[in-house]
Amino acid sequence: MTINIHSVPDQPRPADQPVLAIDHLKVTFATDGGDVYAVKDVSLDVRPGEVLAIVGESGSGKTVTAKTILVLLPETATSGGAVLINGNNVISVSASKLRQIRGRDVAMVFQEPSTALNPVFTVGWQIAEGILAHAGGPGGKRVTAKEAKVRAIEALRKVGIPDPEHRVNYYPHQFSGGQKQRVVIAAALALNPGLIVADEPTTALDVTVQAEILELLRDLRDKYGTSIVLITHNMGVVADLADRVVVMYQGDVVEEASSRVLFAEPKQDYTRKLLAAVPHLGRNSASEGLEERAHRSSPVLVEATNLTIEYPGRLGTPAFKAVDGVSFTVSEGEVFGLVGESGSGKTTIGRAIAGLNRTTGGSLKVLGYEMLNLKERTFKPLRKDIGFVFQDPAASFNPQLTIGECVAEPMIIHTAPSPAQARKRVGELLESVQLPASYADRYPHELSGGQRQRASLARALILNPRLLIADEPTSALDVSVQAKVLELFKEIQAEFGFAALFISHDLAVVDILSQWVGVLYKGKLVEQGIGSQVMGAPQHDYTKRLIASLPVPDPDEQARRRAAHRALLAT
């Protein structure tokens, strides 16, 4: 291994000594509303060659813990306790010593590879930057730019970038999302650190790409003995990769156990609840036992025939076909699940049905109205029959209006009710989404994410629409909140009986809600059918790959699925 010449540790590392030991870590942030205790008392250690997963929901302090390992906290943070990396307490070392430790002893992989790479430099330059920064330091030889580049190529080869000699001169935008994350990992590996801190390394990636990155991380551990601290909220990822798991909740460690033990017999209530909330593909399917399509005899609300939606290209480039010849129908009272990865056109279809995007070819009939050459004036009366739930509940409410005003808006526009009527109806709706009616007077930022998404559902339903479009309504929520919102959605759908187009990238979530599922891939509808049949016995190659890539929250089952996935890729 040519890359190893540089990584001579300060002191030899005995095999059993932990690479990382965190001892009674405490982190406090100064904010406008007073001090926030992000991490209260966390102790853990990571042994050589071990993958330790820190899991928890948002606000649990897992990311803060990870950032403390590399001392990346903002100025407003105060930390106490000790973080020992190979015997050095990074919280108290000098800035120059810290710079030596970073990159050489510990490196970080960030969540969003597109923002972690600088767009104006080649990836080779960015990997070499770390190598050059450590050249000439204690224990290091002078490294010329040429040697650094050779080592950058080596690092790119390690992470499986094809043709690294050539692609080392590429810019980040010339790589796909998954490859960018590989480059980020290559940069972290360049100095062969004993420890990699990966903060949600696959959250921004599609499932199929996620499977590849997880495979890569596992390889690194197996081949080079690198320890990994994996920060994630995804229980499937944990089951796939982790040896040991630390569960955090509100700044404290709730439970620590080996991966297998934790999933099989969680000891703490919180862990049990968390695991129960994780949707598991194949369990709790809405289409369980269905033999043929439900609601076939009901009137058709949405009918797409050879629907094509193009985004105009820039000067000289052809138009981009986001949706390419898609045909499907949604009948009254039916929940149609649309799954696909990013760029598959699923959101574009949802937006086109709501009249937010224009269709460019084929036919799309919504409630009998032809959306090709849509005229807002003639479509407006139909809008009261269409509800829309957006992905991000934080952004879909006007921050200047109260929840009551926001929820009442469709009613005010279409039926011009008296203030008393509007208030009464808003109260009813809030109660049916299980929010107290008094929340009408609150402002959106005073509600939690889950509460806001319920209010968003209330707004979509206030006029009793016949069709509801839900675009990734739970993907911005924590699992335990997601589970509650999904359950609520199911109940309300049964009660109100509206038809729904449920758009999501998460197969397990779609399966819980929808009887009929369509799978989109690069703008084409590759497969559609009864949910449990599509998930259980996929026909199209892409669907097979997609389902095989999805990690399930059970280490043993996941190991089997991984083997099956490898076999599938090998064929």
Add this chain to the structure above:
Amino acid sequence: MSLVPVNEPVVNPRAPFYRRLPVVSHFQKSVGLQRGMLVAGLILTAIFLLTACFAPLLAPYGYSQLSDADGNFPTQEAPGGKHLLGTTVGGYDVLSRVIWGAQTALFVIVVAVLMSVVIGVILGLVSGYIGGWLDRILVVIADAVYAFPSLLVAIVMAIVISGGQSSLIGGIFAAGTAITLVFIPQYFRVIRAETVRLKAEPFVESAKVVGASNTRIMTRHIYKNATRSLPLIFTLNASEAILILAGLGFLGFGIEPSSAAEWGYDLNKALADTTSGIWWTGLFPGVAIVLTVMGLTLVGESINDLNDPRLRGRKAAGATGGPDSSTAAQAAISADVRGI
């Protein structure tokens, strides 16, 4: 999953009304040097505003008064005695001219900034929201006005409107309109940029989906969210307005001394005095301009820093209160952080 809430500082809508006012809420958020700068700016601005409002009571003489019961005022008299800050070559009382000048400056600020805010905000909203050719034309015009030196535009406008010299009202409006024209592009651009950004926000789309009309979306959903940065431009522009007014007066396009007191005009007339060792005619109007501009700029810059959570100073964590005292606040914040 963000570590620090880097969104706009949310002023708690539950707080009493007066606490949510721009400057008051900023004052409460500030600490240390930033608070010092803000307070210094506020004091200077307050002195300016009070002087302007109570000029008739404060000034010993009228702005165009040349004599009193004891006869004509002496010319170029040194400070002291009956004329605290001396008199000018024309026999005006310097102190009175400085005090009355504050009033003229305030009038011009109010006229200029109000006109440019109203026109700039409306144009910015419409241009940003409607887009298309209207947007392109307005942006080109705004850029063209931007490209002109602001004082030159102001001079041209002053000549066009009043032939250069005029009465109090005419003069104020001439100067005001000139300044307005220079400032409209600034408001226009800021509001347009915000509108273009907000147009793509899910809450605007969700209003579209429920069938809200364009007018309703612009007035109810975009307007309030787009105008958050206005207090900042407002204060910074107010200080620039004073400088332009003084510049106009200094170049001779100001208001006649018989119509109103104007600092720039007085500075111009004091130019010849400097060589003969008469310092008081130039110094005091100059100091008035400097202090007023500094006060407004300090307020503006402090608001700018306080609006940005990354520039805003905070007390170190752990300095105040224990975990118990702030549990409620922490719960609210963790709910807030989660939502980002």
